[in-house]
Amino acid sequence: MYSEKVMDHFGNPRNVGEVEDANAVGQVGNPICGDIMKISMKIEDDVISDIRFKTFGCGAAVATSSIATELVKGKTINEALSLTNKAVAQALDGLPPAKMHCSVLAEEAIKAAIADYYQKQGVDPEPIIGCNFNCAQCKEE
Amino acid sequence: MSKMVYADNAATTALSKNALDAMMPYLTEQYGNPSSIYKFSQNSKRAIDGAREKVASILGARPEEIFFTSGGTESDNWAIKSALELRADKGKHIISTGIEHHAVLHTLQHLETQGAEVTYLPVNELGQIDLNDLRKAIRKDTVLITVMAANNEIGTILPVAEIGAVARESGVLFHTDAVQAVGHIPISTAGMSIDMLSLTAHKFKGPKGCGALYIRGGVRLPTLLHGGGHERGLRSGTENTAGIVGLAAALEEASLHMNENAKRVSAMRDRLIGGLTKIPASRLTGHPTKRLPGIASFVFEYIEGESIILLLDQAGICASSGSACSSASLEPSSVLLAIGLPHEIAHGSLRLSLSEDNSEEDIDYILEKLPPIIERLRSMSPLWDNKK
Numbered sequence: 100m101y102s103e104k105v106m107d108h109f110g111n112p113r114n115v116g117e118v119e120d121a122n123a124v125g126q127v128g129n130p131i132c133g134d135i136m137k138i139s140m141k142i143e144d145d146v147i148s149d150i151r152f153k154t155f156g157c158g159a160a161v162a163t164s165s166i167a168t169e170l171v172k173g174k175t176i177n178e179a180l181s182l183t184n185k186a187v188a189q190a191l192d193g194l195p196p197a198k199m200h201c202s203v204l205a206e207e208a209i210k211a212a213i214a215d216y217y218q219k220q221g222v223d224p225e226p227i228i229g230c231n232f233n234c235a236q237c238k239e240e
Numbered sequence: 241m242s243k244m245v246y247a248d249n250a251a252t253t254a255l256s257k258n259a260l261d262a263m264m265p266y267l268t269e270q271y272g273n274p275s276s277i278y279k280f281s282q283n284s285k286r287a288i289d290g291a292r293e294k295v296a297s298i299l300g301a302r303p304e305e306i307f308f309t310s311g312g313t314e315s316d317n318w319a320i321k322s323a324l325e326l327r328a329d330k331g332k333h334i335i336s337t338g339i340e341h342h343a344v345l346h347t348l349q350h351l352e353t354q355g356a357e358v359t360y361l362p363v364n365e366l367g368q369i370d371l372n373d374l375r376k377a378i379r380k381d382t383v384l385i386t387v388m389a390a391n392n393e394i395g396t397i398l399p400v401a402e403i404g405a406v407a408r409e410s411g412v413l414f415h416t417d418a419v420q421a422v423g424h425i426p427i428s429t430a431g432m433s434i435d436m437l438s439l440t441a442h443k444f445k446g447p448k449g450c451g452a453l454y455i456r457g458g459v460r461l462p463t464l465l466h467g468g469g470h471e472r473g474l475r476s477g478t479e480n481t482a483g484i485v486g487l488a489a490a491l492e493e494a495s496l497h498m499n500e501n502a503k504r505v506s507a508m509r510d511r512l513i514g515g516l517t518k519i520p521a522s523r524l525t526g527h528p529t530k531r532l533p534g535i536a537s538f539v540f541e542y543i544e545g546e547s548i549i550l551l552l553d554q555a556g557i558c559a560s561s562g563s564a565c566s567s568a569s570l571e572p573s574s575v576l577l578a579i580g581l582p583h584e585i586a587h588g589s590l591r592l593s594l595s596e597d598n599s600e601e602d603i604d605y606i607l608e609k610l611p612p613i614i615e616r617l618r619s620m621s622p623l624w625d626n627k628k
């Protein structure tokens with residue numbers, strides 16, 4: 100059902116945990132749907148110098164979190180913002196169709212953390228990212 | 241292969257040696273079509289007749305009340321759809337429960353799109369129905385009560401005899417999906433007022449793809465498959481001789497050893513339950529005592545079931561989960577929601593199901609491997625953080 104790459108990232112996830120002096124933290128998903136991803140980053144001079152994740156979810160949720168942290172670590176904010184869910188899935192040699200939403204969640208978790216970073220800097224993230232990741236607000240709309 | 245502990249016997253079981261031995265002749269030299277009249281084929285015919293008699297006597301039925309099918313799903317579909325057709329002049333109302341297997345639930349949902357009305361009796365947190373709810377749900381136009389004998393996810397045993405009595409006194413047909421019960425706990429059509437009963441061989445160490453529907457004499461269920469007139473004209477198609485013989489052999493063996501198996505298997509089950517409910521934020525699902533001997537089912541909060549299954553698999557343990565992520569729908573199992581578990585907790589379900597083939601060493605191994613897996617997944621879970 101899963102590729103070897105997915106099983107590798109699920110069995111040996113990279114960058115698990117929390118960055119202690121994080122200045123960017125994002126959490127997406129909800130427990131009712133069965134996946135939550137929380138990503139914390141240390142951003143210095145526009146570069147993601149450290150990143151870690153914690154995830155509640157299935158094998159694909161853990162694997163997409165893990166690979167997403169690898170894909171953006173050491174990258175600039177702009178590079179990280181250009182990460183798509185398709186690229187996440189491709190980097191894992193594909194995901195079963197029913198699990199593609201996990202790759203969307205991984206993309207959103209990265210964006211949510213960067214939105215948090217901008218907000219802490221007093222910058223409105225919405226024009227840059229397209230959403231302020233205030234998910235409660237979105238659900239009401 | 242490296243170490244494997246098979247703890248998914250509610251999904252399917254290994255074929256027993258006796259069943260295989262009984263089947264072998266009909267997979268090899270005894271290939272005659274049971275319907276043909278020459279002597280060679282009469283061996284196959286006799287084998288099927290013998291199997292039917294065996295199954296009937298074990299179920300407290302008469303041979304002409306046993307109809308062989310392709311398994312539990314077919315038997316359930318047949319019983320429910322045909323009962324509705326049989327009683328069409330009386331009405332279109334069916335009573336069932338919120339914890340039926342998909343073979344029943346999806347059949348009912350289909351019939352609802354065709355104008356049938358279904359009352360799904362609620363269950364309590366242990367998976368039990370209230371017989372008063374059942375009595376109150378019966379209407380003038382109620383044609384069928386279909387309630388499983390034992391649940392496949394949480395192991396709870398339902399009071400088939402009592403439900404049968406209510407159905408009988410109200411003149412409503414009663415079908416029970418006894419797929420998980422037959423061969424594991426005593427069930428008899430003789431004393432239980434059952435009109436139809438579904439079973440499948442592969443849950444009691446028989447072959448896959450072979451089951452039966454018991455139809456009480458006098459219940460003139462409409463034909464399922466039209467054709468050459470097999471199974472008294474109700475279910476045509478050249479018989480699966482080997483499968484039928486294997487079903488009967490496996491059922492005979494399971495029934496003969498039922499008491500000792502149940503005793504040994506439920507002792508292993510209770511060791512699992514005792515050991516695993518010591519894990520913080522974990523609990524047993526289903527009834528603590530009125531449960532199938534083989535099923536130990538749990539929820540572990542703050543983690544997700546598919547992840548547990550994958551890590552158990554890496555340790556060589558085969559188990560299953562009712563979490564959304566182990567299905568295509570993203571919804572956790574309807575059974576776990578019906579017993580009142582919130583979505584986020586239902587996602588963390590695990591079912592370990594044992595048979596007489598399991599050993600105490602298997603239990604030791606599971607009790608050694610599982611707690612660190614739960615701990616590892618929790619250490620990665622943002623929900624566990626918030627909880628601490």
Ligand SMILES: Cc1ncc(COP(=O)(O)O)c(C=O)c1O
Nearest residue numbers: 311312313341343392419420440
């Ligand atoms: C309660 C119950 N009913 C029906 C079925 C379906 O049986 P089968 O797989 O033989 O079609 C199963 C097993 O999957 C079951 O556990």
